[in-house]
Amino acid sequence: MAEEKGFPPLKNDRLLRAARGEPVDRVPVWVMRQAGRYLPEFREVRAQHDFFSMCRSPEIACQVTLQPLDRFPLDAAIIFSDILVVPQALGMEVQMKPGEGPVFPSPLQGPEDLAQLCGPGVACPKLQYVFDAITLTRHRLAGRAPLIGFCGAPWTIMAYMIEGKGSKTMSNAKCWLYRYPEDSHRLLKIITDTTVAYLVGQVKAGAQLLQVFESHAEHLDLGLFEEFALPYLKRICDEVKDQVATLGLPDIPMIVFPKGGHYALSQLGRLRYEVVGVDWTVEPTVARQLVGPDKTLQGNLDPCALYADPKAIDEAVKDMVDKFGRDKYIANLGHGMYPDMDPQSLAAFVTAVHKHTTKS
Numbered sequence: 341m342a343e344e345k346g347f348p349p350l351k352n353d354r355l356l357r358a359a360r361g362e363p364v365d366r367v368p369v370w371v372m373r374q375a376g377r378y379l380p381e382f383r384e385v386r387a388q389h390d391f392f393s394m395c396r397s398p399e400i401a402c403q404v405t406l407q408p409l410d411r412f413p414l415d416a417a418i419i420f421s422d423i424l425v426v427p428q429a430l431g432m433e434v435q436m437k438p439g440e441g442p443v444f445p446s447p448l449q450g451p452e453d454l455a456q457l458c459g460p461g462v463a464c465p466k467l468q469y470v471f472d473a474i475t476l477t478r479h480r481l482a483g484r485a486p487l488i489g490f491c492g493a494p495w496t497i498m499a500y501m502i503e504g505k506g507s508k509t510m511s512n513a514k515c516w517l518y519r520y521p522e523d524s525h526r527l528l529k530i531i532t533d534t535t536v537a538y539l540v541g542q543v544k545a546g547a548q549l550l551q552v553f554e555s556h557a558e559h560l561d562l563g564l565f566e567e568f569a570l571p572y573l574k575r576i577c578d579e580v581k582d583q584v585a586t587l588g589l590p591d592i593p594m595i596v597f598p599k600g601g602h603y604a605l606s607q608l609g610r611l612r613y614e615v616v617g618v619d620w621t622v623e624p625t626v627a628r629q630l631v632g633p634d635k636t637l638q639g640n641l642d643p644c645a646l647y648a649d650p651k652a653i654d655e656a657v658k659d660m661v662d663k664f665g666r667d668k669y670i671a672n673l674g675h676g677m678y679p680d681m682d683p684q685s686l687a688a689f690v691t692a693v694h695k696h697t698t699k700s
């Protein structure tokens with residue numbers, strides 16, 4: 341078991357308790373992209389290293405994972421890595437271009453290119469550096485907060501493999517769904533099989549929670565989501581949980597975050613994920629109705645609200661937590677921090693969550 345590796349005991353289990361729907365003394369809080377370029381200490385490390393070299397160095401990945409925890413009283417760490425390490429392990433080249441983001445020099449052009457991808461058995465061992473970073477970080481965290489592992493959901497990863505970078509319309513990737521549905525399923529299956537092995541590896545290495553990022557849900561509708569996204573999100577949760585149990589490891593709460601996927605919240609509420617993350621376009625009360633009473637919700641302040649002054653941030657957080665309620669809830673932004681944000685704004689966000697949710 342993960343604990344048997346001799347990890348330091350967890351001193352703050354608020355996030356794990358809230359994820360399982362158990363009562364907490366106050367709402368746990370962490371934010372997506374809490375390790376990133378808005379922190380000067382991150383930019384200092386980043387200036388000296390290529391992005392994916394940072395991911396591949398357990399020492400550096402651990403260092404930047406801990407940076408936000410040294411500044412703010414956060415209730416979780418999320419391992420520094422990227423969702424695109426999976427397509428890399430499948431054999432595709434991905435570069436991180438400063439100011440531009442990730443770029444695949446040779447994206448998938450058509451179904452014939454699927455033959456170039458390797459299978460999960462070859463891909464997963466290549467991600468050992470992520471497992472090593474997780475194990476090192478669990479030790480260095482010294483039980484301050486639980487460590488979240490993560491991956492991209494299959495549709496989101498497929499979209500990058502075909503588009504080769506971010507895209508406004510995802511029309512190349514969506515072209516596959518309409519023109520090559522069988523090959524799309526073939527690709528989604530390769531990604532899913534690899535992702536299941538990858539997440540189980542993360543749990544073995546010491547991850548205490550897992551988040552699956554369906555960052556490009558916004559480009560689908562319910563029909564496409566039910567055919568090309570939902571079955572794979574379901575398989576990931578079912579198979580990871582089953583394999584973790586078979587290995588005798590402790591059950592790990594899992595979070596699914598469908599960015600722009602408001603239309604599928606009730607379907608996602610029926611899967612085994614304990615937590616459903618929502619972006620800021622979804623009203624908390626609507627999210628609760630759609631997802632149902634049993635799940636924990638996570639989110640969802642508009643990240644741009646952090647451009648406001650601390651008083652306005654405080655008011656926005658109060659409004660958010662009043663709507664979500666204090667139980668079965670994890671405070672977060674509705675998407676990640678942006679590079680030009682002031683770290684003090686995140687401090688104001690965390691302080692406001694503490695102020696408005698601590699039970700007396």
Ligand code: 1CP
Binds near residue numbers: 373424438439505676
């Ligand atoms: O604290 C943390 O959250 C850091 C770890 C982390 C995570 C969870 C990073 C580091 N990336 C991710 C996930 C990730 N990567 C997602 C899912 C979350 C989301 O929706 O944003 C996605 C879509 C990516 C792909 C990616 N990587 C993008 C988006 C590209 C686009 O236009 O669609 C970008 C810009 C990156 C680069 C990246 N990843 C992480 C950081 C700190 C950065 C900045 C790169 C740099 O320093 O140059």
